[in-house]
Amino acid sequence: MSTVQDVNPRVRGIRAPVNLQGLAACISEQIAKSVKKPFKSVIDVSSGDPHKAGMPPISFIRQVMAVCLYPELLKEKSLPLDVRQRAQKLLDMCSGGSVGSYSTTSGGLPQVQKSISEFITRRDGGVPSHPEDIILTTGLQKSLSVFLNLLTSGEGKTQTGVLTPMPCPHTLPMLLDMTGLALVPYRLFEEQGWAVNLDELHRALEAGRVHCEPKAIYISNPGKPTGYVQDRETIEKVIHFAATNGLIILAEEVHQDSVYGQDKEFISYKKVLSEMGKTYAETMELVSFHSISTAHIGEGGLRGGYMEVINIDPAVKKYLTVISSASVLPQLALELSVNPPRPEDSSYNSYTQEIHHIEDTLSQNAKRACEFLNRVEGMSCQPSMAGLFLYPRVHLPPHIVEEAKRLEVKADVLYCQRLLREEGICVGAGCENGQEDKNYHIRLCILTPPSTLEEILARLRSFHHRLLEKLA
Structure with missing residues (x-):
């Protein structure tokens, strides 16, 4: 395969990725090398990845998986009994009693x-x-x-x-x-x-x-x-x-x-x-x-x-x-x-508390973020009823649209690139979600710790206001 023309035509026809996450990784690497930025870290909320956004994993699931990966932990008395029992049950499902078997x-x-x-x-x-x-x-x-x-x-x-x-x-x-x-x-x-x-x-x-x-x-x-x-x-x-x-x-x-x-x-x-x-x-x-x-x-x-x-x-x-x-x-x-823990299991209370914490955080964040964005000039957001995302509409100033044309990128992508470079916030561009009209949108995961969400919203508002000030 000496040239791109030898590549399967269907593969060549795949639309090019926006790759904002790649840019986010590059900026994070620069920060790690002490390159000065106007922010201390990148916050990536472009995908539905609550762990990347700072939410902890469910203890019960991680504990059971850990025992399955290292069965010596079946002897570890500090782990809840139901964790060890469930791990043994899962291992019994596997060929050779090991997750490493086909x-x-x-x-x-x-x-x-x-x-x-x-x-x-x-x-x-x-x-x-x-x-x-x-x-x-x-x-x-x-x-x-x-x-x-x-x-x-x-x-x-x-x-x-x-x-x-x-x-x-x-x-x-x-x-x-x-x-x-x-x-x-x-x-x-x-x-x-x-x-x-x-x-x-x-x-x-x-x-x-x-x-x-x-x-x-x-x-x-x-x-x-x-x-x-x-x-x-x-x-x-x-x-x-x-x-x-x-x-x-x-x-x-x-x-x-x-x-x-x-x-x-x-x-x-x-x-x-x-x-x-x-x-x-x-x-x-x-x-x-x-x-x-x-x-x-x-x-x-x-x-x-x-x-x-x-x-x-x-x-x-x-x-x-x-x-x-x-x-x-x-x-x-x-x-x-x-098959989560049942009321009679020793992990039930902690598991239930963690699930309720996720549910409360998600519903409160959805309400808080939607109300906040609807107060930002040049933004509007429909309330979300479920899921991990908000999808607000962003009214882009003409100079951003013109600059995007000159750079041969989509206007919402340019908006997201500049937000990432200037404020360290990585959100998704609406064109990734298939929208091709002039009603520009961004996509952000809202399942984050509340303090992280506040920082995201503050940086986003600061950036958007600077764009609008250029019109004044």
């Missing part, structure tokens, strides 16, 4: 699949889930990649398309590029709290059919990065729309454990589908995705996730099982996430 089954460890299906059944009020419908993978992105690759076919007007919300999760556009699928955008309505609109779905579908063959619709519920929580009526309308138009529903439900909006609750697409009668419940193809990159667990770096496939042809499901893979350690973390 998994002998494709699709995941059977005991973990069973635990996840039991969790889903409890979550959905008794709607049955079956272990054979659970496929474990190395994280959400891998789950999506595996299934999207099965959909990929055709070129030009026969290319498979996926209806995709705008804004969407910031990793999704590049993933669609990588798998050779056409992104068919449907707009979420900011003035309605980023709600899904049925008329917009019909418009997007007809527009997509001009240049590709839409075969699936991607749903993020609760929404990333918007925090919008779909109600039962909305979900029913989306299911009816998908069924009428022969679309597979891809429901990403990672933030289901972090709903904090008043009078809001998470309802899974599977639960609603099961209650719509046999015509839908027994025929509608649905794939739901979940992972350990949640607000409660936050172990995104372990790369553990799963998909539950509903009404998918067994022959197709066989391919999914064959091409999926999951490392042993994240599978064990998944098992712990769906």
Whole structure:
């Protein structure tokens, strides 16, 4: 492979990453080498990584994982008894009693699949889930990649398309590029709290059919990065729309454990589908995705996730099982996430306290940050009802837009680059979430220690005011 022209054309067609995190790492390295900056450290809240943002991991999960990695700790009496018992149970699931052994089954460890299906059944009020419908993978992105690759076919007007919300999760556009699928955008309505609109779905579908063959619709519920929580009526309308138009529903439900909006609750697409009668419940193809990159667990770096496939042809499901893979350690973390300590366990009180602390911090931070941003001149922010992000709109002054054109970068990217260089705050640019219009946005993770959030907001306001002062 001597030149870039020898690279797979599909790979060459992947949109270039914004790479703000790379710039953040470079600035952090400069600070470590005593290069003077107007700030002491970089705070990166561009992704949903609460540990990077300063939140501690859950003690119970880390303790059990530590024992699994170093079984000599089974003898350590200072560790809670239920931690050691759970670790032994998990080790018994592994080949050779070791997390370092290969998994002998494709699709995941059977005991973990069973635990996840039991969790889903409890979550959905008794709607049955079956272990054979659970496929474990190395994280959400891998789950999506595996299934999207099965959909990929055709070129030009026969290319498979996926209806995709705008804004969407910031990793999704590049993933669609990588798998050779056409992104068919449907707009979420900011003035309605980023709600899904049925008329917009019909418009997007007809527009997509001009240049590709839409075969699936991607749903993020609760929404990333918007925090919008779909109600039962909305979900029913989306299911009816998908069924009428022969679309597979891809429901990403990672933030289901972090709903904090008043009078809001998470309802899974599977639960609603099961209650719509046999015509839908027994025929509608649905794939739901979940992972350990949640607000409660936050172990995104372990790369553990799963998909539950509903009404998918067994022959197709066989391919999914064959091409999926999951490392042993994240599978064990998944098992712990769906089977937390029970009231009779010695770790129950501390675990519950830590979870409540995360929930309180997230809901209070969401309210505090939204109110703050709405008081900053040139910014506006819809309240988030769930999840880890706020997605405020930033009204950019003309000189920033003109400078971006001159530098051949997108205006929201330039805004984020300058914020990072001048204030040491790394946020995500709205264009990463697929937005191409002139309504510029930024994305920031709000699950941080409250003191860190205050510092982020203060630096952001200071930077934004300086931009506006240049217009005076």
